[in-house]
Amino acid sequence: MHYDTIVIGAGLAGLMAALARAERGERVLLLAKGHGTTHWTSGCIDLLDAGDDPLAAIGRLAAEQPEHPYALAGTVALEQGLERLRAACEAAGYPLAGSPGRNVRLPTALGALRPTCLLPATMVAGEARQLADGRPTLIAGFHELRDFFPPLIAANLRDQGLHAEAAYLGLPPVERSHEFGPMIFARLFERTDFRAAIGEQLATLVRRGGYARVGLPAVLGVRRATEVVRDLQARAGALVFEIPTLPTSVPGVRLFQALHDAFLAAGGRVQLGSFVLRGEGAAATLTVIISEAAAREQRHRALRFVLATGGVAGGGLRADHTGVLQETALGLPVRAPGGPSEWFAPRFLDEAGHPIFRAGIAVDDQLRPLDAAGRVAYHNVAVAGSAIAGCDPIREGCLEGVAIATGWKAGLL
Amino acid sequence: MMQTLETDVLVVGGGATGAGCVRDLAMRGIRAVLVEKGDLTHGTTGRYHGLLHSGGRYVTKDPQSATECAHENVVLRRIMPHCLEDTSGFFVITPWDDPDYGDVFVANCRKTGVPVQEIPVAEALRREPALNPRISRVFEVPDAAADSFLATHSNALSAREHGALILTYHSVVDLLREGDRVVGAVVEDLRSGEHRPIRCAFVLNAAGAWAGKIAAMAGVTVTVIPGKGTMVAMNHRMVNTVINRCKLPADGDILVPIRTVAVIGTTDVHVPDPDVYGIEPDEIQFMLDEGEKLVPGFQHYRALRAWAGVRPLYKDQDVASDRDISRTYKLLDHEQRDGVAGLLSIVGGKWTTYRMMAQEAVDEIARKLGNTTPCRTHEELLPVPPTEAPGHQASATPRLMFWMGKPLADVEREHAYGDLICECELVTKARVQAAIDSGAANLDDVRRDVRMGMGPCQGGWCIYRTAALLFEQKQASGLTNANTNAALLHFLQERWKGLTPVLWGDQLRQARLDELIYVGLMGAHRLREHAEQGGGLVTDHPAVATEYVKA
Amino acid sequence: MDHIELSLTQSLDHCIKCNICTSACPVAAVTDKFPGPKYVGPQAQRFRRAGQPVPDDSVDYCSGCRVCNQVCPTGVRIAELNARARAQIVAERGLPLRNALIARSELIGRLSCGPHAPLVNFGLGFKPARWAVDKVLGIHQDAPLPRASRSSFRAWFARRRRSLDARSPGTPAQPSRQVVYFHGCATNYYEPEVGKAAVAVLERNGFEVILAEQNCCGLPLLSNGAFADARKLHEANVRKLLPYVRRGIPVVGTSTSCTLTLKEEAPELLGLSSEEVHAVAAGTYDIFEFLRDLADRDQLNTEFRPVERRLPYHPPCQLRAHRIGRPVLDILALVPGLRLDESRNECCGIAGTYGLKREKYQIGMDVGAGLFAFVRGSGSDLALCDSETCRWQITHGTGVRSKHPIEILAEAYG
Known part of the structure; x- marks a missing residue:
């Protein structure tokens, strides 16, 4: 089959690029090994962990680091991409709050406060400035959910001057008794009877403790989270907000679904479970990519390609035991800092992060991959997301922002 | 200074030997106290590959040690079945080994009493399909895999049951001398910083690689050569039999399937100080290369982590290299040797011979004390600590030896899969809580007790969960969230140290995901200002700092 | 790529514990x-x-749908690990009689198909009989069982060949191209119309259809852990199909599970790596995959008459496991007027024989609930799906008729 564009990778960057191209009327295939980093992250949109105004900080960053992915993508792509994402989430009944010009801080499952920019409406009441209004907050969870522990969260919030207390809720009778992961809870919360039982407990706690708001693990529904939160608020008599759990992250899954649905509605095609082995092309033009399939390889033709396979975590980059870093799909040249002896800081939580995770594919301002000599390796390939060199998106707090800016840009080119 | 503690014998060192000594003493009715500066097995015992030697490795260069190993191999199978997996062991001649050594090996096994049987290569390959098909001869010996953490805890539990006192996180800061006699020690409780004198008739120095440091406090010289051995744990068992190269002992020539992993070891590098050593990249590469000779494709398996332990090699004569130092042990009575009474050192030896060493040391002390109760440690079954799965503890004697699938069978029987805190190593909430209750002073202690954080994700999920459980369980007894944060940050760093030498491929990807969780999702680094040592935890103390110093 | 080269067991090394598979698992x-x-x-x-x-x-509760493999970002062959673990259980504890019976689809098909089929169908439609089968054998009394055909597909094919030969004696104009049609047990004994449609479509594209000797692909045995018996079946198929593959004649099947078994499941799970096994695997195609390859080479006959219909389509798990995308959507998009709505539901719940078992029937129905709602919600009186057991489950769960997409394509050729 012939496609206009094939996007490799189903994370945020790949989804944004695929959506942009499909909405321009192109035939688009989104080809991926599996689900992406969306399922591991908070479900919020981090733009940059730098002061109160991330957009302004990104402007300064772009001026100081012209090879930073933000500099190459430009703020127009970022802002347009954010708008499109918001619209997709809105259409899914899952509105995002916040503005690109303002960072907010939200509690984590450890009770730390982390900065982010856009956040689902289901998390808004947990914003640090609200928590600091002097009125008490209840952090509540379930003994059956091993990915969220209220007492430690509340104690750490108290240490930061916030009035928080913790409680465990009783599990209403359900058909299962052994296994309760985040997605299981999320499905249970979509049931009215389950919410009624939880709401009743919350109402009692709120009445007794005078809580202004209740923080719950971010498992409040998969497809109808906004509605679930609204309903719980009504039942509890207090504001309700979500705090992300250990992966799998339900809010991350919601983001994935909102974009995935928008892409399919725009006529896109998704093929999961397909590992891209290599590409074929000539004269700096990629013509075919080849994916692994049962008993034989599958060949996919397109006019242009977007590589959004991620960094080391996403699987786009892989190191071998001899210290060679490879780009896994097309074998593009990788820009890596020094040899393995320079890859890691001695301390895991070193403020500057580990140099290896700034590795990636060097690209030009059209996001086209460059070889070691700085020449464009493929004119019809754009690279998006964490696969791009020159940025440690986790440490810089720009994982989603860079994915959206570069993904959308790759969709516009 | 706290009130003086009185006892008959003070054992210094909470490794296999010290725990074995204190058990033997207590079983003979001798009052005994054990002090260990860290957790039990914090030193070399907790950092070895987990091999119960048949003795085969030493039949040529160190025949006495071989005979000792062969003897104790039989004894330990009897007294600690729950700590041992009967993997059996192969000595294989690869194309890189001297084919003539095979006959020498067999002859020396016979001489030293190590049971051996040559088996056809085809049979060996059928049992271990991953083995290099180019091996030319295979000899089977009764090697086994040993859980040295569990064995030491079992010894300590038995000692306590017989009335001994075991003080972990107590560091000896001085030995008390009266004239030519050592009459006790001053120990520091690392949790509180308080000093406490302990008076006793004898100090038994079982500090292993640290024995020289202890002896020096009494003005006595004991030369222990800390021989660093580096090991790499691979993510799963590509073999289920211990595989030894059939040649004179060298680096990277043993592959031990232990619990869920396969450990390749070891190197042997003389280090000046048992507390200061690093892991060099070429050591890792060397072991991967050597592993390749035993199991083709070895380098493409996933390495989990690397660590090093320091062998307590006792040097009492001039030997050519540290590998040539005898692996046998020696009991030093410093009254005879140095004119300092009240102090004995038990040095050298192997994990496999720990009980025999303890017996010899305690025989001598008992004789001096006039105690005639015979040793029973070779007869009496060791108890099972409460951190093990309930089924294990309840099982009637004679207990079965450990088998690889047991943790999975336990979880399945109890339908406890939703209760797993460490999913990789199948550690349930109840077992983590038992480890916390048993006095864990940080998360690394919980790891040693139940293997929490030792699987592929190296704590990605369970560090958060265990820290939170620790807080919930100990909050009432004064542990704060700040103490908990310190424990979490401490353990994240502990894991990182062992990871960096093996970060490539899947393990690098895992480390990045773990970073995404702890930095991105949890913001653990933002809690640094809200972390402090205390609440009964030891998370940042120079006496137990195990930080590898990059050479 | 090392992801592919590493063996199944080694693929567990890729797991980074991220829980994506568990969150997506329909069971x-x-x-x-x-x-x-x-x-x-x-x-x-x-x-x-x-x-x-x-x-x-607990691994026995894996339905084998392979959604986990599909969503896993690191390439762990989870479903295959599970299948092998189940085989270990069977090797140690034996195969329960019920599983031994339902895994022998060819035997059952042969016994029920024929002039006596109405009787068999009546028996299986008879509540007390199903109740007894449930109690005695553990096959759920409500589980969807197919209706046997009065005449097998092979018998139809042979009759047709004889009548064609009679009509035009001597050597007919030789089509330049040949394919072997792998019909599988279901087409032969229960749904000969699927085979007839496949023959029609292939002939419309200028192929001579060869009905090679063949037997059950062995998938029901594989998914019930009876590896030794499955191995015999696969080796027999390799023997029967190899001569054609050697001559460059492709093997084309309408059952996505049979073709997947020939391509990958049997060789991988059974550890068969001979050149012959590989050759048959490499020569086997799902029929729509085959047609799409023709289309890619501009060799597909696209003289379709309009089919003004909008139909729900469920791409079955076993098709997704081919990792070839959605060839049905690609090809049926060429039929004027025809519009398919793809189901986004992971699985229908039947998973071959899984949903037939008394202890798993309700799990299967719960897994399929989303798909059933989608099909019912479409308002259509017909649903499309490439896999036979899934079609029976869809019809069982919704009351809506179901067909193989090849039947619609045959219609479009008129």
């Missing part, structure tokens, strides 16, 4: 008798070894 979503693919797959595998007692049971 774990509806019952906690199944702890999820991460737990029973790469996690439990580190505790399994040959020569020790089988330590676990």
Whole structure:
């Protein structure tokens, strides 16, 4: 089959690029090994962990680091991409709050406060400035959910001057008794009877403790989270907000679904479970990519390609035991800092992060991959997301922002 | 200074030997106290590959040690079945080994009493399909895999049951001398910083690689050569039999399937100080290369982590290299040797011979004390600590030896899969809580007790969960969230140290995901200002700092 | 790429414990008798070894749908690990009679198909009989069983060949191209119309259809852990198909599960790596995959008459496991007027023989609930799906008729 564009990778960057191209009327295939980093992250949109105004900080960053992915993508792509994402989430009944010009801080499952920019409406009441209004907050969870522990969260919030207390809720009778992961809870919360039982407990706690708001693990529904939160608020008599759990992250899954649905509605095609082995092309033009399939390889033709396979975590980059870093799909040249002896800081939580995770594919301002000599390796390939060199998106707090800016840009080119 | 503690014998060192000594003493009715500066097995015992030697490795260069190993191999199978997996062991001649050594090996096994049987290569390959098909001869010996953490805890539990006192996180800061006699020690409780004198008739120095440091406090010289051995744990068992190269002992020539992993070891590098050593990249590469000779494709398996332990090699004569130092042990009575009474050192030896060493040391002390109760440690079954799965503890004697699938069978029987805190190593909430209750002073202690954080994700999920459980369980007894944060940050760093030498491929990807969780999702680094040592935890103390110093 | 080259067991090394598989697993979503693919797959595998007692049971609740493989970002072959673990259980404890029976689809098909089929169908439609089968054998009394055909597909094909030969004696104009049609048990004994449609479509594209000797692909045995018997069946198929493959004649099937078994499941699960096995695997195609390849080479006959219909389509798990995209959507998009709505539901719940079992029937129905709602919600009186057991389950769960997409394509050729 012939496609206009094939996007490799189903994370945020790949989804944004695929959506942009499909909405321009192109035939688009989104080809991926599996689900992406969306399922591991908070479900919020981090733009940059730098002061109160991330957009302004990104402007300064772009001026100081012209090879930073933000500099190459430009703020127009970022802002347009954010708008499109918001619209997709809105259409899914899952509105995002916040503005690109303002960072907010939200509690984590450890009770730390982390900065982010856009956040689902289901998390808004947990914003640090609200928590600091002097009125008490209840952090509540379930003994059956091993990915969220209220007492430690509340104690750490108290240490930061916030009035928080913790409680465990009783599990209403359900058909299962052994296994309760985040997605299981999320499905249970979509049931009215389950919410009624939880709401009743919350109402009692709120009445007794005078809580202004209740923080719950971010498992409040998969497809109808906004509605679930609204309903719980009504039942509890207090504001309700979500705090992300250990992966799998339900809010991350919601983001994935909102974009995935928008892409399919725009006529896109998704093929999961397909590992891209290599590409074929000539004269700096990629013509075919080849994916692994049962008993034989599958060949996919397109006019242009977007590589959004991620960094080391996403699987786009892989190191071998001899210290060679490879780009896994097309074998593009990788820009890596020094040899393995320079890859890691001695301390895991070193403020500057580990140099290896700034590795990636060097690209030009059209996001086209460059070889070691700085020449464009493929004119019809754009690279998006964490696969791009020159940025440690986790440490810089720009994982989603860079994915959206570069993904959308790759969709516009 | 706290009130003086009185006892008959003070054992210094909470490794296999010290725990074995204190058990033997207590079983003979001798009052005994054990002090260990860290957790039990914090030193070399907790950092070895987990091999119960048949003795085969030493039949040529160190025949006495071989005979000792062969003897104790039989004894330990009897007294600690729950700590041992009967993997059996192969000595294989690869194309890189001297084919003539095979006959020498067999002859020396016979001489030293190590049971051996040559088996056809085809049979060996059928049992271990991953083995290099180019091996030319295979000899089977009764090697086994040993859980040295569990064995030491079992010894300590038995000692306590017989009335001994075991003080972990107590560091000896001085030995008390009266004239030519050592009459006790001053120990520091690392949790509180308080000093406490302990008076006793004898100090038994079982500090292993640290024995020289202890002896020096009494003005006595004991030369222990800390021989660093580096090991790499691979993510799963590509073999289920211990595989030894059939040649004179060298680096990277043993592959031990232990619990869920396969450990390749070891190197042997003389280090000046048992507390200061690093892991060099070429050591890792060397072991991967050597592993390749035993199991083709070895380098493409996933390495989990690397660590090093320091062998307590006792040097009492001039030997050519540290590998040539005898692996046998020696009991030093410093009254005879140095004119300092009240102090004995038990040095050298192997994990496999720990009980025999303890017996010899305690025989001598008992004789001096006039105690005639015979040793029973070779007869009496060791108890099972409460951190093990309930089924294990309840099982009637004679207990079965450990088998690889047991943790999975336990979880399945109890339908406890939703209760797993460490999913990789199948550690349930109840077992983590038992480890916390048993006095864990940080998360690394919980790891040693139940293997929490030792699987592929190296704590990605369970560090958060265990820290939170620790807080919930100990909050009432004064542990704060700040103490908990310190424990979490401490353990994240502990894991990182062992990871960096093996970060490539899947393990690098895992480390990045773990970073995404702890930095991105949890913001653990933002809690640094809200972390402090205390609440009964030891998370940042120079006496137990195990930080590898990059050479 | 090392992802591909590493063996199944080694693929567990890729697991980074991220829980993506468990969140996507349709079985774990509806019952906690199944702890999820991460737990029973790469996690439990580190505790399994040959020569020790089988330590676990819960892996038996894996339906084998392979959604886990599809969503796993690192390439762990979870479903295959699970299938092998189940085979270990069977090797140690034996195959229950019920599973031994339902796994022998060819035998059952042969016994029920023929002039006596109405009687068999009546028996199986008879509530008290089903109640007894449930109690005695453990096959759920409501589970969807197919209706046997009065005449097998092979018998039809032979009759047709004879009548064609009679009509035009001598050598007919030789089509330049040949294919072997792999019909599978279901087409032969229960749904000969699928085979007839396949023959029609292939002939419309200028192929001579060869009905090579063949037998059950062995998938029901594989998914019930009876590996030794499955191996015999696969080796027999390799013997029968190899001569054609050697001559460059492709093997084309309408059952996505049979073709997947020939391509990959049997060789991988059974550890068969001979050149002959590989040759047959490489020469086997799902029929729509085959047609799409023709289209890519501009060799597909696209003289379709309009089919003004809008139909729900469910791409079955076994098709997705081919990792070839959605060839049905690609090809049927060429038919004027025809519009397919793709189901986004992971699985219908039947998973071959899984949903027939008394203890798993309700799990299967719960897994399929989303798909049933989608099909009912479409308002259509017909649903399309490439896999036979899934079609029976869809019809059972919705009351809506179901067809193989090749039947619609045959219609479009008129």
